[in-house]
Amino acid sequence: MGAVLPLLALRAFTETARLGSLKAAAQQLGVTPGAISQQIRQLEERLGVSLLVRSRQGVRLTEAGARLHPGLSRGFGQIEGALADLQAMKVEQTLTISTVPSFASTWLVPRLADFSARYPDIEVRVEATGKLVDFQRERVDIALRHGLGHYPGLESIPLLAPVLVPVASPALLASGPPISHPLDCLHYPLLQDSDRADWALWLQAHGVDVDSSARRGPSFDEELLLLRAAVTGQGIALVQDNHAREDLENGTLVIALDRPWPARFAYYAVSRPQALRQAHVQAFINWLKEQAGDVSALR
Structure with missing residues (x-):
């Protein structure tokens, strides 16, 4: 007998002996029952002994198979354990x-x-x-x-306490009335957060008596959407300064009025x-x- 035995054949025998069925072993290993049977037959030929007895009820171990199976089962268990440890280390x-x-x-x-x-x-x-x-x-x-x-x-x-700033596209501001006071923002469409709360709070913080107009306008549940709407000239958005930085730097947005206000959160x-x-x-x-x-x- 050679020093090297086929690993697939050893695995096929071990699973068949554990499950008591060629079909169950095939399902476990993702192959056909015929492939399992062939692997076991090749192993028996290499070893020169019969390992399994096949019957209508399934398979049972011969004396040689019963002596071989425990050691192989422990060996494959150690392999699986080592692979699990490696995977756990990677996950960590x-x-x-x-x-x-x-x-x-x-x-x-x-x-x-x-x-x-x-x-x-x-x-x-x-x-x-x-x-x-x-x-x-x-x-x-x-x-x-x-x-x-x-x-x-x-x-x-x-980590961060961002402030809210009103931003708009340069084209929108160039075509509309000037903004020199927070109240002037109401001359433009206001792009709202999902709660329609930030504009009202920002205006109140700057001394503006707020009515229902502060909560009108399309609302968005994500600031990315607010920013895109502002870039396309749909109105003025009140957004976190760190979220608008890239658009402010490349000029697609400008600060409508330099009155930042610390956010509540x-x-x-x-x-x-x-x-x-x-x-x-x-x-x-x-x-x-x-x-x-x-x-x-x-x-």
């Missing part, structure tokens, strides 16, 4: 980050190359969704949430307490804090 070095599309595209993703350069062994997966993450059911390491920072059972770390990195003890999660949190700058005033 993969970070899944959840955040809304607007923050992902305008703030997070443009900076990720820096993190990857510093930590080449950590793979980052970004889920851009408006759906709130369920940390108990979903495999998410960190969620970047926009809110007040109160998340029961979770750790929240303050801030961005927080949210995670399970036990996850923060993992080195790769903590590395990403530290990197986020560095990118966001000094946020001590939020604490």
Whole structure:
């Protein structure tokens, strides 16, 4: 007998003996029963002994098969265990980050190359969704949430407190009345957030008596959509300054009136307490804090 035995044949025999059926072993390995039968026949020819007795009720081990099977079963179990350990190690070095599309595209993703350069062994997966993450059911390491920072059972770390600025396309402003006071914004269509709340709050913060006109206009549930509507001249959008930065820099949008107003909410990195003890999660949190700058005033 040669020193090397066919691994596929050994696996076919082990699964058939474990399951007691050629058909069941074939389903487990994703092949046909005929292929399993052929592999076992080749193994028996190599070993010079009969390993299985076939009958209408299935298969049973011969004396030689009964002596061979336990060792092979342990061996394949060790292989599977080693592969599982390797997969677990890979998963431990993969970070899944959840955040809304607007923050992902305008703030997070443009900076990720820096993190990857510093930590080449950590793979980052970004889920851009408006759906709130369920940390108990979903495999998410960190969620970047926009809110007040109160998340029961979770750790929240303050990152950014953006301000709201009114922006519009240069063409829209050039064709309309001048804007020198917050009240003048009401001469233009107002592009609203999904709650139709930000414009009213911004106007009130600047001393304007607000009526129903402050809540009129098309509404959008994502700031990316607000920005696109503003770029195409549909009205003035009140958006976070960090979200509008690219459009302001390339001139597709301009600030309609330089009266920024701190938003009610801030961005927080949210995670399970036990996850923060993992080195790769903590590395990403530290990197986020560095990118966001000094946020001590939020604490």
